Amino acid sequence: MLEAADRLLSEHGPSAVTHLRIAAEAGVSRATVYRHWPDRGSILLDLLRRSTELQVTTPPREVELATGVTILLRSFAAALSGEGGRTLAAMVGLAEWDEDVAAALRQMATIGPGMLEELLRRGVTEGELNPSVDVSLLVDRLIGPLYLRRLLYRDPIDDDVVERLVAATLAPPLRPT
Amino acid sequence: MLEAADRLLSEHGPSAVTHLRIAAEAGVSRATVYRHWPDRGSILLDLLRRSTELQVTTPPREVELATGVTILLRSFAAALSGEGGRTLAAMVGLAEWDEDVAAALRQMATIGPGMLEELLRRGVTEGELNPSVDVSLLVDRLIGPLYLRRLLYRDPIDDDVVERLVAATLAPPLRPT
DNA sequence: CTTGTATGATACAGACTGTATCATATGGCA
DNA sequence: TGCCATATGATACAGTCTGTATCATACAAG
Numbered sequence: 001m002l003e004a005a006d007r008l009l010s011e012h013g014p015s016a017v018t019h020l021r022i023a024a025e026a027g028v029s030r031a032t033v034y035r036h037w038p039d040r041g042s043i044l045l046d047l048l049r050r051s052t053e054l055q056v057t058t059p060p061r062e063v064e065l066a067t068g069v070t071i072l073l074r075s076f077a078a079a080l081s082g083e084g085g086r087t088l089a090a091m092v093g094l095a096e097w098d099e100d101v102a103a104a105l106r107q108m109a110t111i112g113p114g115m116l117e118e119l120l121r122r123g124v125t126e127g128e129l130n131p132s133v134d135v136s137l138l139v140d141r142l143i144g145p146l147y148l149r150r151l152l153y154r155d156p157i158d159d160d161v162v163e164r165l166v167a168a169t170l171a172p173p174l175r176p177t
Numbered sequence: 178m179l180e181a182a183d184r185l186l187s188e189h190g191p192s193a194v195t196h197l198r199i200a201a202e203a204g205v206s207r208a209t210v211y212r213h214w215p216d217r218g219s220i221l222l223d224l225l226r227r228s229t230e231l232q233v234t235t236p237p238r239e240v241e242l243a244t245g246v247t248i249l250l251r252s253f254a255a256a257l258s259g260e261g262g263r264t265l266a267a268m269v270g271l272a273e274w275d276e277d278v279a280a281a282l283r284q285m286a287t288i289g290p291g292m293l294e295e296l297l298r299r300g301v302t303e304g305e306l307n308p309s310v311d312v313s314l315l316v317d318r319l320i321g322p323l324y325l326r327r328l329l330y331r332d333p334i335d336d337d338v339v340e341r342l343v344a345a346t347l348a349p350p351l352r353p354t
Numbered sequence: 355c356t357t358g359t360a361t362g363a364t365a366c367a368g369a370c371t372g373t374a375t376c377a378t379a380t381g382g383c384a
Numbered sequence: 385t386g387c388c389a390t391a392t393g394a395t396a397c398a399g400t401c402t403g404t405a406t407c408a409t410a411c412a413a414g
Contacts, residue, residue, distance in 0.1 A: 012274065013271075013273065013274035013275075014270070015192060018400085018401065018402090019401080019402075019403090020400075020401060020402085021401095028361085028362090029361065029362045029363070030362095030363095031361075031362070031363080031364090031405095032360080032361055032362075034402090034403070034404085035360080035361080038403080039402085039403080040402090086273055089269050089270055089272070089273040090270055090273060091270075092266050092269045092270055092328050092329070093191070093266055093267055093268075093269055093270015093271060094190075094270060095266070095331065096190065096263055096266040096267060097189060097190035098190075102331055105329060105331070106329070106330060106331060109325075109329035109330055110330065133345075134341060134345065137322075137338075137341055137342065137345060138345070140322040140325055140326070140342075141318060141321075141322050141342070141345065141346065143321075143325060144318075144320075144321030144322035144323070144324065144325035145314075145317040145318050145321035145322075146321070147321065147324065147325050147328075147329060148286075148317055148320060148321035148324050148325075149317070151269050151324075151328065152269070152282060152283070152286035152324060153283060153286055153287070154272065154279055154282070154283060161314075164311060164314055165314065165317075165318070168310075168311065168314060168315070168318065169318065169346075195369085195370065195371090196370080196371075196372090197369075197370060197371085198370095205392085205393090206392065206393045206394070207393095207394095208374095208392075208393070208394080208395090209391080209392055209393075211371090211372070211373085212391080212392080215372080216371085216372085217371090
């Protein structure tokens, strides 16, 4: 049933996730679907929680910080481009009027980049990053533009963008010399 | 009728924007609503296009670049915190399965920050910014974290965050000296 | 063999959709 | 004044979806 619901969500959006259609798709009685989830919200919530794993690659420990960050963000961008991005977009829309979805979204959005934060903190202790740097803000500054591209611009995030983002954010020659 | 629809959208979300309810709220016949909009999508699209104006303050010309950017981003953050943020979230969710909404969203997301880009380009020509800077990427790096906070974390964006973001992005002492 | 538990089948009232038809009002124009 | 176009109202219909309820059936554990 969850597989059927997942198909419906990804193909036709949240409003197509219907007890009736799930029953039909899954070859199951409508009553059964209602017994498992009293309303559409709970179906969606289950669905969203399941696909909440934006899989991210762990970069090897020995590489330079910027390289590690690039590797990590690239895999993150790839996850955003896949089915995870759709789920995320759906959640953003639903969260505005559903506190449970909002909580799940917040969790997804903060736990996901946890590995990046860890990587950056290691960069601080190992002297690659200035200790005065606000690490959690830095995480937002690295991830924010990726979300922006995926959710608002709806552009593909190519490797070049990630590279330029990391380069500009971690070693920026902004002011004229 | 659009006012009624707007109320329904902001109070109960896109799925509550119903020909029937609009008719009731607006004191109008259901048939009339159908005559103006054949389906829900067109209602929402009209609604979204109307409130697409994320009003942003123009900073005075004579201030320093960082100050100008801060002023602009603060007013942008304020717009995101208001009704514009809700509309935006709804659009993000809908755009995934509706090409028209996607186009409107893209327009909203690129035109809105146009003033910031202009400000930054002026910063380049006036020597406050290194000419080698990728301005459009810089725009994303400044705005992305704000969208991230509003749409994903759903945190209020206080002035302090904006200030730290601008400081870190425009003059970052990232590497240890 | 019995007792839960999950499921299937079916019914019902109600909301919502999208289309269609016919009547009514209103304002402009000859 | 009379005519006409346009917008609206009232109503109907078939269909989807919702949420609840009831009764029957299958199956596994005790």
